[in-house]
Amino acid sequence: MTGSFVDIATISDLHRLYSIPAPKHPLVSFISLDEVNRDNFNENETAYRLGFYSVYLKQVKGSMKYGRSQYDFDEGTLVFTAPGQAIHTQRKISYNEGWGLFFHPDLLYRAALSKKIQGYSYFHYDTHEALHVSDTEKKILRECGMNIRREYEQNIDKHTQDLIVSNIELLLNYCTRFYDRQFLIRAKVNHDIVQQFETALLDYFSKDTLIDEGLPDVKYFATQLNLSPNYLSDLLNKYTGKTTQEHIHLQLVEKAKSLLWGTSKSISEIAYDLGFEHPSHFTKMFKNKVGVAPKEFRLQA
Secondary structure, eight states: OBTTBEEEOSHHHHHHHHTOOOOSSTTEEEEEGGGOOGGGSOSSOEEEEESSEEEEEEEEEEEEEETTEEEEEOSSEEEEEOTTOEEEEOTTOEEEEEEEEEEOGGGGTTSTHHHHGGGOGGGGSOGGGOEEOOHHHHHHHHHHHHHHHHHHHSOOOTTHHHHHHHHHHHHHHHHHHHHHHHHHHTHHHHHHHHHHHHHHHHHHHHSTTHHHHOSOOHHHHHHHTTOOHHHHHHHHHHHHSSOHHHHHHHHHHHHHHHHHHHOOOOHHHHHHHTTOSSHHHHHHHHHHHHSSOHHHHHHHO
16 A cells, blocks of 8 residues: 555456456456455545556446545446556445456557557546446447457467457447547537636636736646546547647637737737747747747738
8 A cells, every 4th residue: 555545556456356366367357346345345435546447337326536526326337547547436336237347558568559548538537527338338348348358268379469459449449439429419518518618718818817827728727617638628629629728729829919919019028928938939839820920920910
């Protein structure tokens, strides 16, 4: 245990925690959650920090704490965690059914997925941004998991790793598809979030806060909307075609244009007003977005 966390570094550590037989493969395991012995969990809330990726399909009734917030889980919730993330569970959670896929980063060594996995941004969503799946979708994902399990329960040969990794990637691609479906189904709620973001963005740039506070980052707006940075960027990308960072830069450019058009301030003064420490950084950013340097833009206006 490190600090206030119980470290579960390996797949073997996880099997010991769950009081189930040692894993058939040291780097991957697909576990049916009705096999888990909950007696090993403390009566009080315990924080576990995992050293590997996890994908849980939770057919549960109960709650889980992620960060400072408590969330209720209904049946059919899919949750993802990346290595180093902490989860807090309680014994009072009731597992009706479900499964967990756990795989160590070392499993992906030399595989293309080792780099591509960073693109599956839902591994860094907050728990309340979990994926809710239909019965049909649950069957598809479970079959992917069972294919992984069947593969490592056979005699391991030179093809085993490639086939396991291919099935993991297939499962993750299905999850991407299902998240796209969820974004569409929640169109009204998500459009409201987009509007709230646009309002917050305009509000930030309408105030003279850039000099003191600098350019806002993605985390700032995500916190304002009670979302994770990755989820906010993905949501905006789905509905506007631009990430949070791109929206911030576009608003910055509009602010810069208004100052270049409507004031006699020097380029250096405008750069400082916009939160840039060095005018050259402002000039580079502006030219990259607009196609001409600030000085040329002012002359054209």
